[in-house]
Amino acid sequence: DAGVTQSPTHLIKTRGQQVTLRCSPISGHKSVSWYQQVLGQGPQFIFQYYEKEERGRGNFPDRFSARQFPNYSSELNVNALLLGDSALYLCASSPSPSSYNEQFFGPGTRLTVL
Amino acid sequence: AQSVTQLGSHVSVSEGALVLLRCNYSSSVPPYLFWYVQYPNQGLQLLLKYTTGATLVKGINGFEAEFKKSETSFHLTKPSAHMSDAAEYFCAVSDRDTGNQFYFGTGTSLTVIP
Numbered sequence: 001d002a003g004v005t006q007s008p009t010h011l012i013k014t015r016g017q018q019v020t021l022r023c024s025p026i027s028g029h030k031s032v033s034w035y036q037q038v039l040g041q042g043p044q045f046i047f048q049y050y051e052k053e054e055r056g057r058g059n060f061p062d063r064f065s066a067r068q069f070p071n072y073s074s075e076l077n078v079n080a081l082l083l084g085d086s087a088l089y090l091c092a093s094s095p096s097p098s099s100y101n102e103q104f105f106g107p108g109t110r111l112t113v114l
Numbered sequence: 115a116q117s118v119t120q121l122g123s124h125v126s127v128s129e130g131a132l133v134l135l136r137c138n139y140s141s142s143v144p145p146y147l148f149w150y151v152q153y154p155n156q157g158l159q160l161l162l163k164y165t166t167g168a169t170l171v172k173g174i175n176g177f178e179a180e181f182k183k184s185e186t187s188f189h190l191t192k193p194s195a196h197m198s199d200a201a202e203y204f205c206a207v208s209d210r211d212t213g214n215q216f217y218f219g220t221g222t223s224l225t226v227i228p
Contacts, residue, residue: 056215094214108157
């Protein structure tokens with residue numbers, strides 16, 4: 001079975017630009033979460049979506065937004081990019097947002113902001 | 115909010131030696147607990163998790179972890195290190211009440227010396 005897929009793999013943007021990252025969950029998984037992993041740190045929770053509704057939001061500015069589509073895939077948008085947004089962005093899926101469910105992670109999108 | 119502490123950002127062991135990676139959580143109500151491994155330029159892979167039941171949990175690749183409520187700990191161990199164990203290890207927790215929005219520690223980089 002295919003795992004979580006993310007696109008693109010790498011991305012280079014300049015300050016002030018906007019970026020869209022995409023994620024396809026494992027088939028049958030209805031919950032998608034996004035995490036930001038800055039070099040040398042653990043992943044930080046950004047958003048969680050379930051059945052196309054936002055279920056949780058981490059401590060990130062409004063420049064960050066996301067949505068989930070009817071096929072449960074998801075997009076993460078970041079506006080007005082800052083140098084500090086450079087990170088690995090990880091998407092994770094699970095069957096539901098129940099606390100005991102593990103999350104299955106994709107390989108990530110490496111975003112570099114110049 | 116949850117807080118996860120991983121003592122030791124870098125751990126080195128000889129091949130065949132015991133691996134011990136430490137994880138402590140902050141909440142008074144025990145969360146659900148997870149250990150993930152991340153190889154270079156890859157996403158996170160679940161090693162093991164504790165939700166309920168037996169406090170000693172066995173995972174993949176010979177790893178195990180023990181939940182100790184009195185110590186708010188969930189340390190990861192492996193009796194004999196292998197060269198292929200060299201990677202970054204993350205402890206994560208999810209609150210029982212807020213869904214599987216994970217809080218990660220800062221990670222421990224494991225080096226295995228031949």
